[in-house]
Amino acid sequence: MPPGRIGARFEKLAREGRRGFIPYVTTGFPSLGDTREMVAGLAELGADVIELGIPFSDPMADGPTIQRSSQEALDNGTTVDDMFEVLRDLRRASDVPVVIFSYLNPVYSRGVDAFIREAVEAGADGILPTDLPLGADSELESRILESPLDLVRLVAPTTTPKRIREIALSSQGFVYYVARTGVTGAREELRSALAQEVSAVRSVSPLPVAVGFGVSTPGHARAVGAAADAAVVGSALVNRLAEGGVAAALALAGDLRRALDEAGR
Amino acid sequence: MTTPAGRAGRYGPYGGRYVPETLIPALDELTDAYAEARADPSFLAEFDALSADYVGRPTPLYRARRFETAAGVGPVYLKREDLNHTGAHKINNTVGQALLARRMGKPRIIAETGAGQHGVATATACALFDMECVVYMGMEDVERQSLNVYRMELLGAEVRPVKSGTRTLKDATNEALRDWVTNVRDTHYIIGSVVGPHPFPMIVRDFQAVIGREARRQILEVEGRLPRSVVACVGGGSNAMGMFHAFVEDGDVALIGVEASGHGLGSGHSSAPLSEGRPGVLHGSLSYLLQDADGQVAPAHSIAAGLDYPGVGPEHSHLLDSGRATYVSVGDAAAQRAFRELPGLEGIIPALETAHALAWVAEAGRRGEIAPPVAICLSGRGDKDVVHVSRLAGVDAGKGSAP
Numbered sequence: 001m002p003p004g005r006i007g008a009r010f011e012k013l014a015r016e017g018r019r020g021f022i023p024y025v026t027t028g029f030p031s032l033g034d035t036r037e038m039v040a041g042l043a044e045l046g047a048d049v050i051e052l053g054i055p056f057s058d059p060m061a062d063g064p065t066i067q068r069s070s071q072e073a074l075d076n077g078t079t080v081d082d083m084f085e086v087l088r089d090l091r092r093a094s095d096v097p098v099v100i101f102s103y104l105n106p107v108y109s110r111g112v113d114a115f116i117r118e119a120v121e122a123g124a125d126g127i128l129p130t131d132l133p134l135g136a137d138s139e140l141e142s143r144i145l146e147s148p149l150d151l152v153r154l155v156a157p158t159t160t161p162k163r164i165r166e167i168a169l170s171s172q173g174f175v176y177y178v179a180r181t182g183v184t185g186a187r188e189e190l191r192s193a194l195a196q197e198v199s200a201v202r203s204v205s206p207l208p209v210a211v212g213f214g215v216s217t218p219g220h221a222r223a224v225g226a227a228a229d230a231a232v233v234g235s236a237l238v239n240r241l242a243e244g245g246v247a248a249a250l251a252l253a254g255d256l257r258r259a260l261d262e263a264g265r
Numbered sequence: 266m267t268t269p270a271g272r273a274g275r276y277g278p279y280g281g282r283y284v285p286e287t288l289i290p291a292l293d294e295l296t297d298a299y300a301e302a303r304a305d306p307s308f309l310a311e312f313d314a315l316s317a318d319y320v321g322r323p324t325p326l327y328r329a330r331r332f333e334t335a336a337g338v339g340p341v342y343l344k345r346e347d348l349n350h351t352g353a354h355k356i357n358n359t360v361g362q363a364l365l366a367r368r369m370g371k372p373r374i375i376a377e378t379g380a381g382q383h384g385v386a387t388a389t390a391c392a393l394f395d396m397e398c399v400v401y402m403g404m405e406d407v408e409r410q411s412l413n414v415y416r417m418e419l420l421g422a423e424v425r426p427v428k429s430g431t432r433t434l435k436d437a438t439n440e441a442l443r444d445w446v447t448n449v450r451d452t453h454y455i456i457g458s459v460v461g462p463h464p465f466p467m468i469v470r471d472f473q474a475v476i477g478r479e480a481r482r483q484i485l486e487v488e489g490r491l492p493r494s495v496v497a498c499v500g501g502g503s504n505a506m507g508m509f510h511a512f513v514e515d516g517d518v519a520l521i522g523v524e525a526s527g528h529g530l531g532s533g534h535s536s537a538p539l540s541e542g543r544p545g546v547l548h549g550s551l552s553y554l555l556q557d558a559d560g561q562v563a564p565a566h567s568i569a570a571g572l573d574y575p576g577v578g579p580e581h582s583h584l585l586d587s588g589r590a591t592y593v594s595v596g597d598a599a600a601q602r603a604f605r606e607l608p609g610l611e612g613i614i615p616a617l618e619t620a621h622a623l624a625w626v627a628e629a630g631r632r633g634e635i636a637p638p639v640a641i642c643l644s645g646r647g648d649k650d651v652v653h654v655s656r657l658a659g660v661d662a663g664k665g666s667a668p
Contacts, residue, residue: 109560156287182447
């Protein structure tokens with residue numbers, strides 16, 4: 001199969017010797033209008049993949065920041081249809097790869113095949129279901145794996161070496177390495193063992209490896225960039241969006257983009 | 266010990282392990298440790314000894330003759346789980362899982378609780394085994410069940426109020442799962458019902474199955490036959506699974522689960538996913554779930570905090586689809602009436618959760634729609650609910666006089 005938009009983007013990054021920047025946005029937080037401005041701005045400043053989050057009522061893998069943003073988005077009435085609408089709007093202006101970040105139930109509730117069809121039509125390139133680990137539901141996993149959407153899988157610090165290999169071989173687009181045991185959220189420091197762990201994943205993965213969970217500052221981005229192919233930044237951007245609005249969040253995103261470019265040199 | 270048929274951890278299509286990757290190794294470790302423990306006579310002997318000497322098993326099967334007269338059906342037997350140490354069936358599971366945690370070398374225990382019964386039972390087991398204990402409890406439940414909060418603290422547990430989402434059991438469970446994801450290496454999560462990712466629904470059912478095993482033997486002794494109806498209330502469904510399990514193969518025994526319909530089915534204020542939900546994924550397993558058209562989990566409501574949960578154990582979903590069990594529902598008002606009636610008839614104050622099962626039997630009995638003999642799981646005692654119900658009735662039991 002020819003590489004999709006995600007694969008093509010990582011090939012381009014590799015040719016240029018650059019590191020990828022993957023920002024996360026909660027759809028509908030603090031408003032749908034802000035989400036539209038955020039994704040357009042992120043595409044413009046050179047995000048390599050955008051993770052577009054579907055807010056969920058029970059985000060058990062997320063820390064306080066994403067919990068609050070999800071709750072507020074739902075209180076605003078945000079729906080899965082809204083997420084598709086944001087995506088369609090973005091596609092009129094940009095071909096930046098987009099991965100839908102979701103808990104399984106909103107996808108399951110719609111019907112997995114119907115969800116995939118709508119997502120592809122709206123212009124999504126991949127999906128990252130937080131609570132669908134390898135082997136949890138092989139039938140459902142196959143339906144995503146065989147669809148045009150990339151199924152992006154996560155590896156955690158607790159994952160055994162044998163399982164890391166299995167996950168890396170069955171992931172699509174890239175492998176997402178969770179930088180620490182725990183929930184999402186901005187942190188002061190990254191763990192010192194991170195570089196070594198990431199290198200263990202890269203050594204068995206045919207796909208690029210992105211690192212997320214706790215990546216908050218340009219300093220973190222440089223450190224992650226030294227070890228991994230890309231950095232995912234979620235809570236720090238959501239925090240900045242909550243505090244200073246779209247302009248402030250995009251300013252942080254610009255700093256992170258530059259920090260990753262420095263790391264790639 | 267039986268394991269779920271077919272795919273690992275599945276009950277028909279339900280169950281599974283829909284969790285963040287971080288937890289997968291811990292669930293594998295737990296599955297292996299549990300399989301080893303069940304095959305180890307010393308583990309089983311210690312569990313049985315504690316069940317007898319500490320929990321107080323076997324609990325009696327009591328024939329409730331005055332309740333029979335009022336309900337117009339008999340014989341009716343009550344399986345007295347309220348007589349367990351800590352006053353409910355919950356301790357059967359917490360003692361078992363705490364033993365398992367000790368065996369796995371995990372010194373720290375976490376739990377979620379709604380009404381506080383599972384929290385108290387967990388804190389009790391942790392005191393017994395000298396383990397660190399953190400209990401997550403929704404802020405709303407902390408306020409309505411303050412007695413149980415103090416009880417847990419007396420037992421040495423730390424109670425952490427949860428202020429996110431609906432501030433009830435569902436959100437306490439989310440928070441416990443977040444703690445477990447973070448501290449999984451040294452922490453065991455004692456989940457309180459037959460919910461969550463595999464192997465929890467199986468483990469909790471197995472530790473609770475003693476209820477039905479005893480009841481089956483006891484009723485055979487006194488009646489010389491099996492009951493024709495076995496009834497239990499269903500929130501997450503642990504007392505019901507524990508009661509049903511020994512009877513599942515007895516095709517002539519009707520298994521009846523009673524959900525909480527709160528203000529009524531269709532009102533948007535109920536806790537009856539088997540009656541009006543549809544399959545979905547919450548807290549790591551696929552099961553019937555109260556949810557909106559977009560797959561967002563809907564808030565549940567019941568006067569009984571222990572039933573106030575939008576999901577249900579996956580094995581119940583399978584028993585519903587296969588037709589082996591029937592699920593009915595009873596609302597807040599009928600449950601309160603049953604709560605007030607049983608003390609005067611039998612000298613037993615039932616938990617509000619249990620009152621749902623009693624209310625259904627009384628109504629079905631009067632309509633001639635239930636076949637005797639009947640065995641009801643009296644899952645817990647109602648002391649914890651006295652203040653709450655008295656306030657709803659306009660009598661403040663906390664102050665001792667009517668307004």
